Amino acid sequence: MESVESFRLRARAWLAENMPRQAGDEPPPLSDDDTSDWIRARELQRMLYAGGFAGICFPQEYGGLGLTRAHQQAFTEESIGYEMPLPLNIPTFAICAATLLDMGTEEQKRDRIGAAIRGEEVLCQFLSEPRGGSDLAGVTTRADRDGDGWILNGAKTWSTSAYAADWGLCLARTNWEVPKHRGLTMFLVPTKAPGVTMNRIRMVNGVREFCEEFFDDVWVPDSAVVGEVDAGWTVASRQLFHERNSMGGGSPYVSGRGHPRTVPKVTPLEIVRACGRTEDPRIRELVGEYLAMAAVQRQTSDRVTRAVGTGALDPAAVSLIRLLHAEGAQLSDDLAVRIAGAGVATGTGAEPGVAGRVAIGYLMRQSASLGGGSTEMARNVISERLLGMPREAAPDRDVPFKQVKQGR
Amino acid sequence: MELGLSPDQKLFQASAKGLLEKEYSLDRIRDMADGEPRWNRDWWRQGAELGWAAAIVPEELGGGSVSGEGVRDLALLAEELGAGLAPGPLLPVNVVLAGLVETHGTGPDHTAEIEALVAGESVASWAVYEPGREWSPVAPGLTATPAAGGFVLDGVKDRVEDAGQADLLLVTAATPEGVAQFLVPASAVGVTVSPQWSLDLSRSFGEVRFDGVQVTADAMVGVAGADQVIERQLQIAVVIQCAEVCAVLDRAFAMTRQWAFDRYSFGRPLASYQALKHRFADMRTWLEACHATTQAAAAAVQERSPNAAELASVAKSYVGDRSLVILQDCVQLHGGIGVTWEHDLHLYLRRATLDQALYGTPQDHRLRLADLAAI
Numbered sequence: 120m121e122s123v124e125s126f127r128l129r130a131r132a133w134l135a136e137n138m139p140r141q142a143g144d145e146p147p148p149l150s151d152d153d154t155s156d157w158i159r160a161r162e163l164q165r166m167l168y169a170g171g172f173a174g175i176c177f178p179q180e181y182g183g184l185g186l187t188r189a190h191q192q193a194f195t196e197e198s199i200g201y202e203m204p205l206p207l208n209i210p211t212f213a214i215c216a217a218t219l220l221d222m223g224t225e226e227q228k229r230d231r232i233g234a235a236i237r238g239e240e241v242l243c244q245f246l247s248e249p250r251g252g253s254d255l256a257g258v259t260t261r262a263d264r265d266g267d268g269w270i271l272n273g274a275k276t277w278s279t280s281a282y283a284a285d286w287g288l289c290l291a292r293t294n295w296e297v298p299k300h301r302g303l304t305m306f307l308v309p310t311k312a313p314g315v316t317m318n319r320i321r322m323v324n325g326v327r328e329f330c331e332e333f334f335d336d337v338w339v340p341d342s343a344v345v346g347e348v349d350a351g352w353t354v355a356s357r358q359l360f361h362e363r364n365s366m367g368g369g370s371p372y373v374s375g376r377g378h379p380r381t382v383p384k385v386t387p388l389e390i391v392r393a394c395g396r397t398e399d400p401r402i403r404e405l406v407g408e409y410l411a412m413a414a415v416q417r418q419t420s421d422r423v424t425r426a427v428g429t430g431a432l433d434p435a436a437v438s439l440i441r442l443l444h445a446e447g448a449q450l451s452d453d454l455a456v457r458i459a460g461a462g463v464a465t466g467t468g469a470e471p472g473v474a475g476r477v478a479i480g481y482l483m484r485q486s487a488s489l490g491g492g493s494t495e496m497a498r499n500v501i502s503e504r505l506l507g508m509p510r511e512a513a514p515d516r517d518v519p520f521k522q523v524k525q526g527r
Numbered sequence: 528m529e530l531g532l533s534p535d536q537k538l539f540q541a542s543a544k545g546l547l548e549k550e551y552s553l554d555r556i557r558d559m560a561d562g563e564p565r566w567n568r569d570w571w572r573q574g575a576e577l578g579w580a581a582a583i584v585p586e587e588l589g590g591g592s593v594s595g596e597g598v599r600d601l602a603l604l605a606e607e608l609g610a611g612l613a614p615g616p617l618l619p620v621n622v623v624l625a626g627l628v629e630t631h632g633t634g635p636d637h638t639a640e641i642e643a644l645v646a647g648e649s650v651a652s653w654a655v656y657e658p659g660r661e662w663s664p665v666a667p668g669l670t671a672t673p674a675a676g677g678f679v680l681d682g683v684k685d686r687v688e689d690a691g692q693a694d695l696l697l698v699t700a701a702t703p704e705g706v707a708q709f710l711v712p713a714s715a716v717g718v719t720v721s722p723q724w725s726l727d728l729s730r731s732f733g734e735v736r737f738d739g740v741q742v743t744a745d746a747m748v749g750v751a752g753a754d755q756v757i758e759r760q761l762q763i764a765v766v767i768q769c770a771e772v773c774a775v776l777d778r779a780f781a782m783t784r785q786w787a788f789d790r791y792s793f794g795r796p797l798a799s800y801q802a803l804k805h806r807f808a809d810m811r812t813w814l815e816a817c818h819a820t821t822q823a824a825a826a827a828v829q830e831r832s833p834n835a836a837e838l839a840s841v842a843k844s845y846v847g848d849r850s851l852v853i854l855q856d857c858v859q860l861h862g863g864i865g866v867t868w869e870h871d872l873h874l875y876l877r878r879a880t881l882d883q884a885l886y887g888t889p890q891d892h893r894l895r896l897a898d899l900a901a902i
Contacts (some may be wrong), residue, residue: 407893409846422819502804508801
């Protein structure tokens with residue numbers, strides 16, 4: 120295997136020769152059409168593939184380079200300052216392709232992972248349903264046997280960037296006679312299959328990155344099953360693991376650093392400078408509170424990551440960071456609104472301006488305690504797994520799913 | 528607090544715990560009579576033999592630490608003693624030592640005083656607060672007026688910890704050349720100490736009047752313009768406070784968690800109610816964050832990092848506020864018994880309330896953070 124240093128030098132030279140330099144980092148315009156970003160991401164991925172720097176940690180037989188995390192880290196470090204296909208990192212590579220690698224058939228691994236690495240295909244997840252997000256194992260999208268295939272019916276939602284994807288990992292119920300975790304199957308479904316209707320969800324800040332999908336008699340072949348029939352929870356658990364790992368920055372399949380261009384929130388530091396209230400001690404105290412909390416979040420994240428690494432804390436302790444992250448993000452939103460004062464009401468002329476962006480960000484305040492698993496679930500995990508408190512009563516436990524009450 | 532301790536550090540902690548429990552149990556503290564000395568000199572001297580006043584003092588001045596990282600060892604000790612709500616001058620003696628060590632070699636020589644403090648033969652306290660004033664250590668109202676052969680001190684200090692038992696007072700004073708600190712014997716002519724009511728049952732404080740107190744030029748610690756030395760003392764004080772409050776929170780939280788398992792209502796333990804479980808989850812998260820920020824502050828002060836002042840203020844701001852939220856919720860989860868004299872919770876709450884108030888409130892430290900960030 121090529122040494123990391125040799126790989127790094129080769130990557131450095133290739134990047135300089137072939138990849139476009141990143142433009143400035145001014146915030147993107149408030150627009151809900153990011154089609155061009157996705158076209159660009161695929162182009163950039165094809166360039167990486169052509170240059171032999173795509174899929175660094177994926178095995179060679181599936182189109183990757185079969186190298187180590189250290190090689191990927193070296194490449195990521197070298198890639199800073201260049202345009203990279205960041206929208207493909209999550210969920211395509213870090214969650215979906217990683218799960219297929221763990222659980223997929225040879226054909227699925229070769230075809231789907233290979234196409235993603237070549238920049239030809241984008242993957243997404245069809246997990247949450249309109250009936251509820253926290254109780255994932257209670258999904259009611261159904262898949263019924265039909266000859267040598269399956270027919271899917273149901274609805275999914277909160278699918279990140281599904282509108283830009285070609286394939287989705289869809290969790291459906293295949294057996295209603297057994298308890299909920301034991302009757303699920305994961306399917307690889309083309310997002311453009313006949314019977315799939317997709318809508319983009321418009322969020323209160325105007326962003327439309329999430330989708331909802333309706334499945335009406337969508338037929339997929341047997342070869343669409345990922346893992347075993349009725350063992351879909353095992354696959355979903357791998358997905359959730361890869362999701363948490365990538366959120367925490369631990370995935371080896373993420374290439375390049377930074378996030379796709381989204382609407383960034385305005386921090387208390389930015390608003391205090393923009394609105395010129397730096398002399399007011401009431402405002403200065405709020406800024407200090409923000410600075411303290413931001414530091415505490417970083418310190419706690421470091422400490423918990425180290426403790427989980429050494430075994431000093433149970434892996435469930437990552438929920439501590441998840442909970443504190445929500446608290447910190449929401450405190451930041453609250454403080455920004457208080458610092459902006461009367462400015463949040465009307466913005467700057469006909470534009471929202473910085474204070475208006477604070478206000479728009481505030482409307483999305485609760486997303487920090489909802490996305491990536493609600494804080495209510497994190498609190499259950501902490502109290503039950505870290506503190507050993509009794510589990511919540513669950514009338515659906517060990518009961519055939521068809522007998523579980525689904526509504527009043 | 529620290530995730531992995533060396534055998535020496537564990538021994539350091541265990542020996543401190545042993546000496547504390549031998550003499551001052553929580554019941555003993557609860558039953559202390561008004562006016563009774565909170566600790567005795569012999570006990571403190573034994574503690575000094577175990578290194579309680581040595582961690583941040585270099586070996587050539589009689590000190591030394593078990594790990595070679597004195598500030599972190601001091602934080603470990605503050606945790607161990609804080610868990611038992613120890614009486615004794617751990618904070619004042621170490622804060623004074625921080626100032627004396629910091630200025631060693633730059634002004635009059637105080638080697639003898641340092642050695643006596645390290646040995647536990649002498650006790651010192653920082654006279655920095657003044658009546659009716661909030662935290663403003665570099666703007667003292669007490670004056671040091673140059674006079675023949677030295678200075679004359681006039682003014683009043685209060686909230687001086689262990690003023691009644693201190694042999695030496697490190698006094699902040701305004702001089703024509705800026706703020707300076709003087710090491711003054713408590714027995715000096717013109718010094719009057721009177722006790723002050725203390726919220727914390729195991730601590731005592733006093734008001735100290737300086738009426739034309741004459742000191743020689745040798746009494747000065749370092750030189751005038753002592754802002755940086757005072758900053759170092761503050762950082763040491765904050766690390767000790769936050770470390771002992773972390774330990775207090777560990778104890779109170781463990782006690783409350785146990786209570787939730789043992790106490791049954793409506794035929795089920797409190798720990799089975801989701802409304803209460805979620806509050807425990809929040810408290811557990813804040814507790815981890817308190818430890819994380821305290822550990823980061825101790826490491827930064829140990830390393831004398833450029834951001835040591837900032838991280839000390841981050842810790843004090845966060846731990847100071849969160850500790851009270853956690854402790855009051857522990858009281859709430861206990862029910863009425865949590866506000867009875869016999870219960871230990873109020874002893875912890877007293878310590879945490881006092882600690883958040885002194886050496887800069889969380890609000891003071893937030894303003895400092897804005898200053899440090901050049902906002």
